[in-house]
Amino acid sequence: xxxxxxxxxxxxxxxxxxxxxxxxxxxxxxxxxxxxxxxxxxxxxxxxxxxxxxxxxxxxxxxxxxxxxx
Numbered sequence: 001x002x003x004x005x006x007x008x009x010x011x012x013x014x015x016x017x018x019x020x021x022x023x024x025x026x027x028x029x030x031x032x033x034x035x036x037x038x039x040x041x042x043x044x045x046x047x048x049x050x051x052x053x054x055x056x057x058x059x060x061x062x063x064x065x066x067x068x069x070x
Contacts, residue, residue, distance in 0.1 A: 011047035021056055
């Protein structure tokens with residue numbers, strides 16, 4: 001996925017996700033808890049799937065319309 005002309009990795013840390021969306025990490029954790037943000041655990045570390053936040057970055061996805069915020 002490309003955002004602001006930069007190819008994003010498939011997985012992002014919670015902190016990097018929060019930075020990209022302009023929110024705090026707790027907001028991302030709440031999204032994970034209510035399952036509106038998809039994750040994958042790699043070597044014991046929880047990562048956010050970039051495609052699960054694409055709509056919040058202004059990208060439409062087949063499963064979700066474009067939304068302004070979490």
